[in-house]
Structure formats: C-alpha cells, structure tokens
Amino acid sequence: MTSAAVHPRISVSVVSAMRWPVARTLDFLSGLGVGAISLTTARLGDPPDEVIDLVGGSGMKVASVGTGGASLIDDAQTTLGHLRPLIDAAVALNCPSAFTVSRPAPERMPTDEAFDRLVAMMGLANGYAIQSGVRLGVEHNSIANRELGFVSSxxxxxELGVRADLGVVVELQNCWHERDLPRLFREHHERFLIVNVSDFKVGEDLKFNRRVPGDGSIPLEWLIGELLDAGYCGYFDIEFLGPAIEAEGYETAIARSVEWLAERLTRWGV
Structure with a gap:
C-alpha cells in the first residue's frame, strides 16, 4: 500500500498497536502515509512531555485524545481536576478535541442518578476546555465494560451531549446494534468529535475482542454511509485490540484496515 492511497479523513489510534512504544507506532504509520492519530493519556505517560515532543516532531496531526480514570460525579472541582491534564495535553498537541468515558457509578446507585450527577458536574471542566480552545466530549463504552462507565449507548x-453541551465520540463497536442510528446521526452529527471504526464477529467474546474492518459481522459500510449522509465530516479512527489483532500482528492488521477504509472513502468520493 502506498502513502498516496491513504485518505485524509483516516486516523489510527495508538491503542491499535498497544504493545509497541509510541515512537515505533508513529514511524510505522508515517511509513504507511497515515497523517493523523488518536491518543490516550495512558499512552502519553506521566509526565506526557516526551510523547508530546515525539508527536510534534513526527508531523502527525492528533485527531483526538482521551482518558478514563477517576469518578467524574463527586463534585465539579474534582471533575475539573481530573480532566484538566487531558485538556492541557490536547492544547499541547494542537488537538481540537478531548474526551472521557464516564467511569462507573458507585455500587447500587441508579444509572439515572449517576447520569444527572454527571451532567451537573461537567460544567467547570467544560468551561475550562472552551477557554482553552478544546471541545470536550464523552465516549459511550460497551455494556461489557461496565467498569469503564455507565454511559453505554x-x-x-x-442525550448527555445535549444536556451538558459536550461533544460525543461515536464508537461503532459499542453502538452498531442500537436501533434508530440514522436519526441519531442526523440529529447529532455536529457534536461528533470522531468516529471509531473496527469490526466484531458475532459469537465471540464481547470484551476487548475486535477485528479488522471487513473481517466481522458489523454492517460497517452501511454505518459509515449513514454517517456521511447525515453530514458527519470528521475523522474515521481505526481503533482495535484483542486476540485476533495480536495473532495477525499490528503491521498487517493496521495496513489492511487503512486500505479497507481508504478504498471505500475514495470510491464514495468523500
């Protein structure tokens, strides 16, 4: 695959080469001709300065940076304290968006209560992000990963994006089975920060078990087409992990994914 074949709306998450150092991932993606990546604070390290410098020197754009970690529903100052390093990292990376998962609700707390508390506690952090020139958002996690959060659709x-004035990360792995997706895409596409793309084979374990696009059961072409028809104009981010990816090897899995997605975006005239 030549670099000329890589579509400019494709990014690749460094999570897709989980066991590689970030420097090796950047070198490999640059060699493929990929021009953008997504990052997590876990891969940035603490402090993140070395990786930020590596990314800056690579010439790669950063499409998004995300985090998990502490509870976000205790009080607004604690939420700001947790998300401030994420937002500061986005600024340092010249990245337009930063996102978080909700983290789980306390034991025996109803999800509605946790949801309402999250809406109430995000204001300070969102204000800080806006002042910093960063769009703050939330990612919905899989119900199989309840330990990551309670926003699982x-x-x-x-709904959280509307109520708390946040962006939304669309994780196709975690929503492809939902009903009425075309309407959600049409009504909320302007909030979408990035769309994560991977595949899944029905019948396999749900948790951390993804495949190269085109190798599984998800109607990815339909989903991407509906997103484009709705007006989404951001990055499609290849993000996967799991035994099938490890068995194939990062080089081949990422290259095949980039080729699969680039061929379709180019053919559709995007």
Whole structure:
C-alpha cells in the first residue's frame, strides 16, 4: 500500500498497536502515509512531555485524545481536576478535541442518578476546555465494560451531549446494534468529535475482542454511509485490540484496515 492511497479523513489510534512504544507506532504509520492519530493519556505517560515532543516532531496531526480514570460525579472541582491534564495535553498537541468515558457509578446507585450527577458536574471542566480552545466530549463504552462507565449507548451519549453541551465520540463497536442510528446521526452529527471504526464477529467474546474492518459481522459500510449522509465530516479512527489483532500482528492488521477504509472513502468520493 502506498502513502498516496491513504485518505485524509483516516486516523489510527495508538491503542491499535498497544504493545509497541509510541515512537515505533508513529514511524510505522508515517511509513504507511497515515497523517493523523488518536491518543490516550495512558499512552502519553506521566509526565506526557516526551510523547508530546515525539508527536510534534513526527508531523502527525492528533485527531483526538482521551482518558478514563477517576469518578467524574463527586463534585465539579474534582471533575475539573481530573480532566484538566487531558485538556492541557490536547492544547499541547494542537488537538481540537478531548474526551472521557464516564467511569462507573458507585455500587447500587441508579444509572439515572449517576447520569444527572454527571451532567451537573461537567460544567467547570467544560468551561475550562472552551477557554482553552478544546471541545470536550464523552465516549459511550460497551455494556461489557461496565467498569469503564455507565454511559453505554450512543443514544445516552447524545442525550448527555445535549444536556451538558459536550461533544460525543461515536464508537461503532459499542453502538452498531442500537436501533434508530440514522436519526441519531442526523440529529447529532455536529457534536461528533470522531468516529471509531473496527469490526466484531458475532459469537465471540464481547470484551476487548475486535477485528479488522471487513473481517466481522458489523454492517460497517452501511454505518459509515449513514454517517456521511447525515453530514458527519470528521475523522474515521481505526481503533482495535484483542486476540485476533495480536495473532495477525499490528503491521498487517493496521495496513489492511487503512486500505479497507481508504478504498471505500475514495470510491464514495468523500
């Protein structure tokens, strides 16, 4: 695959080469001709300065940077304290968006209560992000990963986005089975920070078990087409992990994914 074949709306998450150092991932993606990446604070390290410098020197754009970690529903100052390093990293990376998962609700707390508390506690952090020139958002996690959060559908993430004035990360792996997705795409596409693309084979374990686009059961072409028809104009971010990826090897899995997505975006005239 030549670099000329890489579509400019494709980014690749460094999570897709989980066991590689970030420097090796950047070198490999640059060699493929990929021009943008997404990052997590876990891969940035603490302090993040070395990786930020590496990314800056690579010439790669950063499409998004995300985090998990502490509870976001205790009080607004604590939420700001947790998200401030994420927002500061986005600024240092010249990245337009930063996102978080909700983290789980306390034991025996109803999800509605946790959701309402999250809406109430995000204001200070969102204000700080806006002042910093960063769009702050939330990612919906899989119900199989309840330990990551209680916002486990795209519909819920979009509702949260409206109520708390946040962006939304669309994780196709975690929403492809939802009903009424074309309507959600049409009504909320301007909030979408990035769209994460990977595949899944029905019948396999749900948790951390993704595949190269085109190798599984998800109607990815339909989903991407509906997103484009709705007016989404951001990055499609290749993000996967799991035993099938490890068995194939990062080089081949990422290259095949980039080629699959680039061929379709180019053919559709995007």
């Amino acid at each position: 795209l519909a819920a993430a979009c």
